Amino acid sequence: MTHNPPRTLPLPDPIHDHFQRLPGAQTMGTNAVRETEQLIKKAIEHRSMACIHGQVGLGKTFAVHRALRKHAPHNTLRLRFDDTATKTEVFHTLWRALALPGEPPDNLATCRLDIQKALAAQPYVLLIDEVQNISASLMESTRILWDNESIPLTVILVGSGNTRQRVLRHAPLHSRIYHYQQFKPLTLAEVFNTIPLYHPVWKEADDDLLAFTDDNGAHGHFRNWASITFHAQDAIKDKPDLKMTKELIEWVLGRLNSTRRP
Numbered sequence: 207m208t209h210n211p212p213r214t215l216p217l218p219d220p221i222h223d224h225f226q227r228l229p230g231a232q233t234m235g236t237n238a239v240r241e242t243e244q245l246i247k248k249a250i251e252h253r254s255m256a257c258i259h260g261q262v263g264l265g266k267t268f269a270v271h272r273a274l275r276k277h278a279p280h281n282t283l284r285l286r287f288d289d290t291a292t293k294t295e296v297f298h299t300l301w302r303a304l305a306l307p308g309e310p311p312d313n314l315a316t317c318r319l320d321i322q323k324a325l326a327a328q329p330y331v332l333l334i335d336e337v338q339n340i341s342a343s344l345m346e347s348t349r350i351l352w353d354n355e356s357i358p359l360t361v362i363l364v365g366s367g368n369t370r371q372r373v374l375r376h377a378p379l380h381s382r383i384y385h386y387q388q389f390k391p392l393t394l395a396e397v398f399n400t401i402p403l404y405h406p407v408w409k410e411a412d413d414d415l416l417a418f419t420d421d422n423g424a425h426g427h428f429r430n431w432a433s434i435t436f437h438a439q440d441a442i443k444d445k446p447d448l449k450m451t452k453e454l455i456e457w458v459l460g461r462l463n464s465t466r467r468p
Contacts, residue, residue: 217271217282228432230407230439233272234400238389242269245387246362247277250331255352255361255382257337259369260389263429267335269389270364278331278360286335287344296347297321322354329358337365338372345376352382391426405435407442411450418452423459434458 242258249256258266274282283303287296297317301310304324311317334340334348352359363373363383370388373380392400397420402408408416424430437458442448460466 217275228436231405234404239269243273245385246273249384250277250360253358253360254384256385257363257373257383258387259365262366263427264389265428266364266389282331282333284333287340289339289341291341291344293343293347296344325357325359331360333362335364337363338367338369345379349379407435407439407450419455433462437461
């Protein structure tokens with residue numbers, strides 16, 4: 207199995223929030239986005255742990271980045287690991303994320319002590335993405351750091367798939383989670399209220415077309431809506447006389463899934 211090194215990632219620029227950097231897309235304040243902001247605001251206030259999970263493409267990462275840019279823009283440590291990460295890799299990555307001088311010590315105890323001193327110097331938010339892939343070593347290392355009473359640390363865990371089950375299996379970490387938030391697909395009512403404002407190509411779309419698009423391709427997932435919108439916008443740009451119709455949506459869905467039969 208190929209081992210991917212841990213990564214230290216800055217909070218991305220807002221231009222990267224929308225899938226495929228979709229031109230013209232607007233930031234939508236859905237119920238889930240508002241709930242995420244309140245959760246992260248409270249987690250930072252209480253220096254607690256929170257876990258945000260749900261299927262791929264529902265807007266979890268977008269909502270988390272948006273909230274952290276507002277509430278912790280300069281003190282968020284955004285990390286991503288795979289399931290082979292060792293304790294040494296975890297602490298070496300944290301060392302680099304904190305921009306400590308020199309190379310991280312080979313002695314793990316010394317490395318951890320220096321990291322603890324740096325984390326104690328000011329409040330930090332530790333954002334761990336793709337939690338469905340993280341190892342037990344990372345979960346335990348995170349718990350140890352958060353348990354240190356001298357460290358004002360907030361931990362935000364974000365993941366898809368079996369994220370909650372993975373955390374549940376690590377009882378010491380699970381017992382410290384302040385709150386879980388599960389992202390769910392947009393309801394049809396949310397589609398009707400949100401998508402016409404999300405992008406200009408949907409501005410004049412009626413409920414019948416929105417329901418058809420959601421039933422046949424989007425399924426309440428913002429990432430699917432972004433992909434459909436991207437192709438529809440391209441088609442209209444190439445042929446300005448095109449209108450947003452079921453025929454155009456069928457063509458787009460065929461582009462996204464070559465096995466689809468109209």
